Amino acid sequence: MGLEKQHNDLLLVKQKKINNIQLLRNQYTISLLNVGLREGLLNSQEMYEVQIQLMQILKESIRRYTREESSSISSDVAEEILTSILYAVDAFLFQLGDPENAINFVKKNNMEITYEQGVKIVKDCLEETRALFKEIRNNKLDVAVDSYNITIDESIPLFLKKYEVVFDAHNTMASIDYPLAIDDMTIQGVYYLKQYLTYLKIETEFCQMFNQDDLRDLLVNYGRMCGFDYRIELFNIFELVLNNAVFSVLSGELPSRIRISVQQYKEIKNLFSNISDSQIQLIILEAVEKLLHHFNISDSLMSYYIKQCGINLAKRLKSVVKHNRLQTVVILEQELKTPPLTTFNASDRMSDHRFRLLIEKIMNCEKSVDKIDIIRTNFHSLHDYIDILNTDCLLNDEYEELFKTFGDVELAILTKIVFYEELRNNSIYLSSPNIRKREIESEWQDQFIKFINKIHPSRKSVIQQYVYEIDYEEISFY
Amino acid sequence: MLLPQFFQSLDISILEKYTDEVLKVNEKTKQYGLVLTSNEIKDMIISRNQILYNYGRVETDISVIKELAEVFCTSPYIDNKNYQLTLNELQEIFYYMKNETEDRISDSQLVDIIREYFDGVCGGSLELLKSKLDEFAQRFRSDVRFRKSVFEGDEHLWD
Known part of the structure; x- marks a missing residue:
């Protein structure tokens, strides 16, 4: 019986002249009409009438757009409005499912009806997206990742506030920086945002299944592993959590334990030695299944999403295993370190008024030694130091005089700021005799690099050690 | 997209x-x-389509030609000999000004402004009109106070 049904379904597919694979989701109506014309499902007169009807809708929309104050608009704006109209028409025709049904509907009904139904669907989608966002905001992760927080706190609310269903429905004008593990960026307008939030909800709910202190420590360890400030970088939190949960399973631990020890890492490394690509995929997917079972994940979309991410992890692992770079994927638990002592103190940041007075005082000093003295006596926070360095109130040798008064830890902190990109890419070694930076952002950075190059190699190696010991989150600057 | 061509395509009935x-x-x-x-x-409509195309604009009806004719018919500088030629020039100036004032002035107000300049400071000279309106557009874009005065209809500020 089942086989017979499959056979009949196959015949039905064969009899159809159009299937969705031939059509573009982003230009559904246009591609539907074109394929329909080619396959003889509508004739050129019907095609022409559809175009005339669309132009009528456009004319009406232009009148509304200009509030009947102007009979003409720029072609660019008209094209945007037409794209918005087609976005709504697409929404309606696409939800009819079968493309041939959609063509029949177009033939039997005026496009005005299709458009109005489409606008209603887009509006409904916007409401569903708003509700989805509310859930995500209520369940937001407590993490210090800027892109995640800004996307949820600022970018998405702005999109939902500004989104224009009638004249600009196709536009995805939000600056959504936080990257998802899986994202289809070919989708436009509110449908994109709905898809983004659907996936973000899955990711957030999954992350909430873990101990949140473990999750936050995982982020810190990720920052250490990559040599960057994880708070300001663009990466996907869910992926890190999922990957470590999978590695935990592979090392014989529970998936809920995302802290991976050196011993576990050795076991994982052993597991991947002498293993074929197909075996990698197999063991990852098995681990994902265990994880789904452990967390009792029954939601089909969530489990599908996690499995897809498992496949992505397997693909990545095939490459890193081949190149012996497993350590770039497994985030290891690192021991807590006591941060080195520094004279920089964030809590001693001065007021803007006092800052301006001191700048004036420094500018009026004739002797360099007096300038340096005022700075060292009054400035304590790193933020204030960076501000004063950026004011260009010091001249040539005065920078060197100031840097000379700093200890190794302070110089290491400034090195981490000046060489952020280079340290992130592991493309700099302080011990080199002549270190350089591709793009120097300011005079003080240029002077700092000259100063560092003059330092005795033994001191340089001490500073280098601090550079690797100090984590960015310890530098209370950002 | 062939939108401008589609809008301006003239089948005989239109x-x-x-x-x-x-x-x-x-x-x-x-x-x-x-x-x-x-x-x-008909010649004017064909010119209008070319002008719209040249200035990257589309129009939903023929109201601008009608309004220009209705407003300028009382101008002392227009007679039946230069009527069509002047209207043709005026419609080009009109769409040029729509672009230059970034679509911020309504059709009716813009026609009135052009008329004020044409009959007033330009003394019916189309050449002078173009140059004066260029200055107008430049000021309109850069000077917030001037822009406000235009919307409020303070004509003495325009000179």
């Missing part, structure tokens, strides 16, 4: 429809001795 619409304006303008023939109107 050309006839637009011509009939503009012909009706003669009822008002003939009392000033100004009349457009069907052929003159």
Whole structure:
């Protein structure tokens, strides 16, 4: 019986002249009409009438757009409005499912009806997206990742506030920086945002299944592993959590334990030695299944999403295993370190008024030694130091005089700021005799690099050690 | 996308429809001795389409030609000899100004502004009109106070 049904379904597919694979989701109506014309499902007169009807809708929309104050608009704006109209028409025709049904509907009904139904669907989608966002905001992760927080706190609310269903429905004008593990960026307008939030909800709910202190420590360890400030970088939190949960399973631990020890890492490394690509995929997917079972994940979309991410992890692992770079994927638990002592103190940041007075005082000093003295006596926070360095109130040798008064830890902190990109890419070694930076952002950075190059190699190696010991989150600057 | 071409594509029926619409304006303008023939109107509509295309604009109807004819028919600088030529020039100036003032002035107000300049400071000179309106557009874009005065109709600030 089942086989017979499959056979009949196959015949039905064969009899159809159009299937969705031939059509573009982003230009559904246009591609539907074109394929329909080619396959003889509508004739050129019907095609022409559809175009005339669309132009009528456009004319009406232009009148509304200009509030009947102007009979003409720029072609660019008209094209945007037409794209918005087609976005709504697409929404309606696409939800009819079968493309041939959609063509029949177009033939039997005026496009005005299709458009109005489409606008209603887009509006409904916007409401569903708003509700989805509310859930995500209520369940937001407590993490210090800027892109995640800004996307949820600022970018998405702005999109939902500004989104224009009638004249600009196709536009995805939000600056959504936080990257998802899986994202289809070919989708436009509110449908994109709905898809983004659907996936973000899955990711957030999954992350909430873990101990949140473990999750936050995982982020810190990720920052250490990559040599960057994880708070300001663009990466996907869910992926890190999922990957470590999978590695935990592979090392014989529970998936809920995302802290991976050196011993576990050795076991994982052993597991991947002498293993074929197909075996990698197999063991990852098995681990994902265990994880789904452990967390009792029954939601089909969530489990599908996690499995897809498992496949992505397997693909990545095939490459890193081949190149012996497993350590770039497994985030290891690192021991807590006591941060080195520094004279920089964030809590001693001065007021803007006092800052301006001191700048004036420094500018009026004739002797360099007096300038340096005022700075060292009054400035304590790193933020204030960076501000004063950026004011260009010091001249040539005065920078060197100031840097000379700093200890190794302070110089290491400034090195981490000046060489952020280079340290992130592991493309700099302080011990080199002549270190350089591709793009120097300011005079003080240029002077700092000259100063560092003059330092005795033994001191340089001490500073280098601090550079690797100090984590960015310890530098209370950002 | 071929949107401008589609909007401006003139099938005969639309050309006839637009011509009939503009012909009706003669009822008002003939009392000033100004009349457009069907052929003159058709030529103007064809020019209008080219102008719109050149300036990257699309138009939903023929109201601008009609409004220009209705507003300028009382100008002391227009007679039946230069009527069609002047209207043609004026429609080009009109769409140019729509772009230069970034679509921020309504059609009716813009036609009134052009008329004020044409009859006033320009003394009916189309060359001078273009140059004065260029200055107007430049000030309109850069000077917030001037822009406000335009919207509030403070004509003494325009000179």
